[in-house]
Amino acid sequence: MLQTIIDEIGAQMRGEEDRGKVADYIPELSCIDPRQFALSVCLASGEQFSTGDADQHFSMQSISKVFTLAIALGRLGEGLWRRVGREPSNSAFNSIVEVELSAGRPRNPFMNAGAILVTDAILAKGVPRHTLAELLHFIRAAAGDDSILINPVVAASEKATGDRNWALAHYLRSCGNLTNTVDLVLGTYFHQCAIELSCAQLARAGRFLAGIQSGPPLIAADNVRNINALMMTCGHYDGSGEFAFRVGIPAKSGVGGGILAVVPGAASIAVWSPGLNSFGNSKLGTQALELLSKRLGLSLFEPEPFRLPGVAAA
Known part of the structure; x- marks a missing residue:
């Protein structure tokens, strides 16, 4: 049936x-x-x-945000919500206006600004390749399949054209809500979105x-x-x-x-x-x-x- x-x-x-x-x-x-x-x-x-x-x-793109959120909640628990909200948005996924109105605290972890912040939280002054390895391990374990990989060409394409995400990350950092450098966070973020x-x-x-x-x-x-x-x-x-x-x-x-x-x-x-x-x-x-x-x-x-x-x- x-x-x-x-x-x-x-x-x-x-x-x-x-x-x-x-x-x-x-x-x-x-x-x-x-x-x-x-x-x-x-x-x-x-x-x-x-x-x-x-x-x-x-390409997973924003579906990957579910998995980074799972890791962040496991590591930080309720402390994560001090940096990002849990409310729906009336704006587009890459809105800059909403982040400015909320003084650098994104409305939820699935908007681009919120997802960039979650990536920063699991990066935690670490090395991007270690964070990406942890994320890949998590997704592979969830799927029961070790063949899932990151497409570096897609990641490079996003890095070259993701001006709005660069702006969002710089604004978060200007508000004191990004602990790592913008380059490290977005390098990790673009590769996470490029998981295939x-x-x-x-x-x-x-x-x-x-x-x-x-x-x-x-x-x-x-x-x-x-x-x-x-x-x-x-x-x-x-x-x-x-x-x-x-x-x-x-x-x-x-x-x-x-x-x-x-x-x-x-x-x-x-x-x-x-x-x-x-x-x-x-x-x-x-x-x-x-x-x-x-x-x-x-x-x-x-x-x-x-x-x-x-x-x-x-």
Whole structure:
């Protein structure tokens, strides 16, 4: 049943004419074929169902912010919130105005300014390559796959064209809310965003956020809950309310066209389609998740949500 539904959604997405616009402000992402689409679902039972280009690698971009936040909360705990807020934003993901209005304390850790700050927090006067190795180790452990790598060409492309991120980092430092040098922080940040993986790998990597991983937990249960809350309210930037309304589950997008979504206690879902909507989120990825949510009753706001296979009744 589930494979049939996923295949039907995949076929519908492949037939869509309006596929959004790829992130052409990052040169290495501007040449990605927008006709590609993938959807993958990991269940609590351990089964995985996929359709489309599920083994094609793509750039994580802002989805990586979920994983750096997990590391930061594990290391700093509640102390992290003294430097970054937990509120949704009404501005674009790379807004400078909002950071200025908040005196250098970003509204949430998923806006670019907030994510740069989180990267600074886990860098902690360390060496970027050590921090990136820790992050890669974490993502590989979550996915159960050691083949996930950083694409240095994408990282260099972002460094060369990321003027807005340079401005954000310098402003944070001018407010005393960046402890490392801008070069060190952004060098780490651009490489973290350039981590590449497939849709199938991303779905497996998100299992710890759905609470369905096997083996010892990667992070504390309280941190899983807190990250899910932030994914629900802030994971799609100024389009987060629209996404919650249409799909109704915690999720984090990236301008590489990927979205990682979780159904707590039931499933980890990844979707990838490179074309973006006006908010900078995958256009067809959002549509596909909306269809999947409605077909299966996945929204957390459903009065009687559908229980995916492998999930016991409460």
